[in-house]
Amino acid sequence: MNEITLLMTLATVHFVALMSPGPDFALVVQNATKYGRQTGFYIALGLSFGILVHSIFSLTGVSYIIHQHPTLFALVQCAGGLYLLYLGVGALRSVISRWAAKNDPTVINNDDRLLLANRRQAFSRGFTTNILNPKALVFFISLMSSLVPATMSIPGKISALLILWALSLVWFSFLAWALSTKKLQQRLLSVSIYIDSLCGFLFSGIGLIILYQVTVSL
Template structure:
C-alpha cells in the first residue's frame, strides 16, 4: 500500500503510452491482417517480453548511462530506424495472398513454422523503439522514487509487460477477425503498401 500512488501513476502513464499509435501497433496490425491470429498473438507476446528488457536495463542503471551518452542513444535511434525501414520494405514487397485451397494449405504450414519469427519481430520492434526507451528512462528516473525497493520496481515492470501483452493480444483478436481481415484485405496490394509506407515513415520519424 505504501507504493499504491506510485503504481497508479505508472499504470496510467503506461496505458497512454501503450495505447498511442506507434511501431508496435503498426506491426501487430500487419501481422493480424496478413498472417492471422496465431501469428499476431506471438508478435504481441514478443512486444510484451521486450518490456522486460527495458525494465531490466533501467533497474540496473543503464538508463542513466544512455542519458549521459548521446552518441549511444543516437546509434540506437539509427538501428531502430533501419529495422523499421526493413519491415516497411518487406511490406511493400509482400506477395499476393493465395486464392486456391492448395496454396492456403501451404500457407498454413509456413505460418506454423514462423511462430518464432513472429515473436522475434514483435520483440525487436519494441526493444529497438526509442520511444519505449525514452518512456522507461523517464519513468524510472522521474516517476519512480530512488528509495523504491528493487523488488517493487521489478513488480512494476512485470505488470507493464503483462499489461502490454494483454493490450496487443486484445488488438490481435479484434484485428484478426474474418470480417476485419477481409475489410483490410479487400485492398490487396494497396493495404500492403500502406503498411509499408507507414513503417518507413515511422522509421524516418524515429531518426529525426
C-alpha cells in the first residue's frame, strides 16, 4: 500500500477505537456533564496529548522496549490500574456522599466538584488517564508497527502522528461539546449521580482487572 492509503487506514482504525467505550470515553462523559464544556475540552486536550505521546513512544520503539521487559510493563500496568482505581473510588465516594446528603439534609455533601477547578487540573486528569493506560500502550504498538512501517518517509510518519492527535482532539472535544449543550446538560445533570456511579464502577472494574492481570503474570 502507498503512504496515503496507509494513513487513511490508520485514521479509520484509530477513529473506530476512539468511539469504543473505555476509560477515556467515560472520563469525558462524566466531567463534561458535571463541570461543563470548558472542562470537557481541556480533558479532551489532555487525552489527545496522551495519545500523541503514546504514538511517539510507539514510533520510536520506546513502548516496544517497555512491553518486552516484564518488570517495566508490570510497573506501567500497576500505575495505570491504581490510577483508574483511584478515579473509580473517588467517583463512588462522591456518589455515596451525595446520596447521604440527599436523604439527610444534616449530612455535608463532600462532592469532588472542586477537584477540577481549573484548566490545568482538567488537562492533567485527561493526560494522566490516557498515558497510564497499559492497554493504550499495547494498542499503539500494534497500530504503529502494522500501519506505519519503518520504511515510511519522515513526512509520512509526522502526518501519522498529526492524524492520531487531531482525530483524538476533535472526537473528544465534540463529545464534550455535545454533552454540554444547555438542554442536554440539564437533563444529564438530573441523572449525574447515576453517570458517576456507572463511571465509578467502570474505572474501578478496569483498574482491578489490570492489577489482577499483573499479579497473574508475575
